[in-house]
Amino acid sequence: MRNRLSSPWFVVGLGLVTTLTLSGCPEIQHVAERAARQSGDERLARAIHGTGQLIGGLLPIGPEEEESIGQAIALQVIGRYGGVYGQPELTRYVNLVGRAVSLTCDRANIEYRFAVLNSETINAFAAPSGYIFVTRGLLKAIQSEAELAAVLGHEIGHVTQKHILDVIQRSKQISGVAEAGLAYASRNPDAFKNVIDGAVKKLLDEGLDQGKELESDRLGVVFASRVGYDPTAYLTFLNRLRSIKGDDRAFFKTHPNFSNRISVVQNALREQGVKPGGALLTERFAQRAGGRL
Amino acid sequence: MxxxxxxxxxxxxxxxxxxxxxxxxxxxxxxxxxxxxxxxxxxxxxxxxxxxxxxxxxxxxxxxxxxxxxxxxxxxxxxxxxxxxxxxxxPGTENELAALGQRYRRGDPSVTAAAGARGLDKASEGYADRAGITQQHRDAVDRMTGYRILDEEVQEFLKSGRLGEYAE
Structure with a gap:
C-alpha cells in the first residue's frame, strides 16, 4: 500500500499551503484543496483544509479583531455595573490621568479610553483595545491622583499584556466552536457571542489568573512612576483596601489577597530600582474628583 | 618607503x-x-x-x-x-503576524472593519443584538470609543501637575 504522506502531491501540497496561507491567500488554499480532491486524494484535501485553519487559529489576534472584542466586552461591563456615571468633568479628569500614564506604558500606540461606572462596589476592569473602567465606589476609596494613576496603570497593564486576549486564545470554548477558532467565530455572530460571553464570565465572575493580577500590580506602579507619581501611593491604597474589604470572600474570588499584592508591589519597586518620592497630587484629586462622587 | x-x-x-x-x-x-x-x-x-x-x-x-x-x-x-x-x-501597530492572522481569519472584511471613525463596529453591534444590550449602553460604548483628548491637553495636564519632564 502506497504511503500517501510521502507522496509528491502531499509534500508539494503542504509546502504550497503553508507558503500561500502564510502570505494571506486563502483563496489559493481552496484551489489547492480542490486540486487535491480532484486528484482523488481526500486525505490530502482534508490536511490542506485543516492546516490552513490551524494556522489561522494560532496566529495572534489583530488590532481590528481586538477592537471588536474590546467593544463587545465593554457593552457587558457597562450593562452589569449600572451604566456609565454621568459626570463629564469627572470622566475627563480620569481620562487625563489615564492618558498621562498610558503615554509611557509598554503599549503606548493604542487609544486608551476610560469611563466611570455608576456602581458603589469597589472594582475596575480592562477590556482589550484599551477600554478601561473604574467604579464610583473605587474612586471613593482613592485619596490622591497618584493612587488613581497606579490603579489605572494596573488596568493598562492588563491591556499591554493582552491578558483577556490570552484567555480567549487559550479558551477551550473557542477551540470547541470550530477547529478554526476565531476564524469561525468572526464569521458567525452566534459563535462570536460565545467567545465574548466566555471572556466576560472570566473577567467579571471568575476573575483572571492570580499571576495576571499580580503582573498588572507590578506594571501599574512602574507605569505610574515613569510619569512622576509617587509609587508608594499604590501601597497606601492597597493597605486602605485591606482595611476596608477585610476578608470579603466575594472580592477575593476575583483578586489575590492584599498581603500578597502588597508584597509583590514592594518587590517590584525594589527590583526595578523605583525610589519613593514623586507627585501625590492629593489636592488636585480632591478638587477634580472628590466633590463629584 | x-x-x-x-x-x-x-x-x-x-x-x-x-x-x-x-x-x-x-x-x-x-x-x-x-x-x-x-x-x-x-x-x-x-x-x-x-x-x-x-x-x-x-x-x-x-x-x-x-x-x-x-x-x-x-x-x-x-x-x-x-x-x-x-x-x-x-510593539508596533504593524505586528505582521497579528495582521496576517486577522487577514486570514476575516473571510468577510465587513465583519470586523470599523463602521467609521467612531462607534460600534459590525461584530460588536451584532453581539449587542444577540445579547439584548440596551440602546443606552450601546450609546455609552459608542461615546467611549469616540472619546478624544488631544495630546496637547495631556501635556498641559502634566505641566500643571509638574509631572514627567515638567517635574524638574
Missing part, C-alpha cells in the same frame, strides 16, 4: 576597526511614548529640536540625570526625558 606604506595601511585599518567598534558599541534606544520631542537643553522649557515618532530609533550620546542626549538617524541631536525611551523596541 615600503615600511611607511605598511604603517599607513596598518593605521588606517586600526582607525577603521575603532570606528566599527564604536558604531557597534553605540547604545540604541527607542521612543516608547506616543509623542515625544528632543530639546536643545535638559529642561522642558528648552526649544524643541525635533518631533519624534513612536518606535523611532535613537543613538545615545550621553546620559545625565533623567535626561538622555541622543542623535536621530537623520543627524538631529538633542535631549529627551528618559521615561520616553526604552532599550527594547516597543
Amino acid at each position: 615600503v615600511h611607511r606604506v605598511r604603517l599607513n595601511v596598518l593605521l588606517a585599518a586600526c582607525l577603521a576597526g575603532l570606528a566599527f567598534a564604536a558604531s557597534t558599541l553605540a547604545e540604541t534606544v527607542y521612543v516608547t511614548a506616543k509623542t515625544a520631542q528632543i530639546r536643545s537643553g535638559k529642561t522642558s522649557l528648552d526649544p524643541v529640536v525635533a518631533n519624534l515618532q513612536y518606535g523611532q530609533e535613537l543613538d545615545v550620546v550621553t546620559r545625565e540625570d533623567r535626561w538622555i542626549h541622543v542623535q536621530t538617524t537623520s543627524g538631529a541631536k538633542g535631549w529627551i526625558y528618559s521615561s520616553k525611551v526604552s532599550s527594547t523596541k516597543p
Whole structure:
C-alpha cells in the first residue's frame, strides 16, 4: 500500500499551503484543496483544509479583531455595573490621568479610553483595545491622583499584556466552536457571542489568573512612576483596601489577597530600582474628583 | 618607503576597526511614548529640536540625570526625558503576524472593519443584538470609543501637575 504522506502531491501540497496561507491567500488554499480532491486524494484535501485553519487559529489576534472584542466586552461591563456615571468633568479628569500614564506604558500606540461606572462596589476592569473602567465606589476609596494613576496603570497593564486576549486564545470554548477558532467565530455572530460571553464570565465572575493580577500590580506602579507619581501611593491604597474589604470572600474570588499584592508591589519597586518620592497630587484629586462622587 | 606604506595601511585599518567598534558599541534606544520631542537643553522649557515618532530609533550620546542626549538617524541631536525611551523596541501597530492572522481569519472584511471613525463596529453591534444590550449602553460604548483628548491637553495636564519632564 502506497504511503500517501510521502507522496509528491502531499509534500508539494503542504509546502504550497503553508507558503500561500502564510502570505494571506486563502483563496489559493481552496484551489489547492480542490486540486487535491480532484486528484482523488481526500486525505490530502482534508490536511490542506485543516492546516490552513490551524494556522489561522494560532496566529495572534489583530488590532481590528481586538477592537471588536474590546467593544463587545465593554457593552457587558457597562450593562452589569449600572451604566456609565454621568459626570463629564469627572470622566475627563480620569481620562487625563489615564492618558498621562498610558503615554509611557509598554503599549503606548493604542487609544486608551476610560469611563466611570455608576456602581458603589469597589472594582475596575480592562477590556482589550484599551477600554478601561473604574467604579464610583473605587474612586471613593482613592485619596490622591497618584493612587488613581497606579490603579489605572494596573488596568493598562492588563491591556499591554493582552491578558483577556490570552484567555480567549487559550479558551477551550473557542477551540470547541470550530477547529478554526476565531476564524469561525468572526464569521458567525452566534459563535462570536460565545467567545465574548466566555471572556466576560472570566473577567467579571471568575476573575483572571492570580499571576495576571499580580503582573498588572507590578506594571501599574512602574507605569505610574515613569510619569512622576509617587509609587508608594499604590501601597497606601492597597493597605486602605485591606482595611476596608477585610476578608470579603466575594472580592477575593476575583483578586489575590492584599498581603500578597502588597508584597509583590514592594518587590517590584525594589527590583526595578523605583525610589519613593514623586507627585501625590492629593489636592488636585480632591478638587477634580472628590466633590463629584 | 615600503615600511611607511605598511604603517599607513596598518593605521588606517586600526582607525577603521575603532570606528566599527564604536558604531557597534553605540547604545540604541527607542521612543516608547506616543509623542515625544528632543530639546536643545535638559529642561522642558528648552526649544524643541525635533518631533519624534513612536518606535523611532535613537543613538545615545550621553546620559545625565533623567535626561538622555541622543542623535536621530537623520543627524538631529538633542535631549529627551528618559521615561520616553526604552532599550527594547516597543510593539508596533504593524505586528505582521497579528495582521496576517486577522487577514486570514476575516473571510468577510465587513465583519470586523470599523463602521467609521467612531462607534460600534459590525461584530460588536451584532453581539449587542444577540445579547439584548440596551440602546443606552450601546450609546455609552459608542461615546467611549469616540472619546478624544488631544495630546496637547495631556501635556498641559502634566505641566500643571509638574509631572514627567515638567517635574524638574
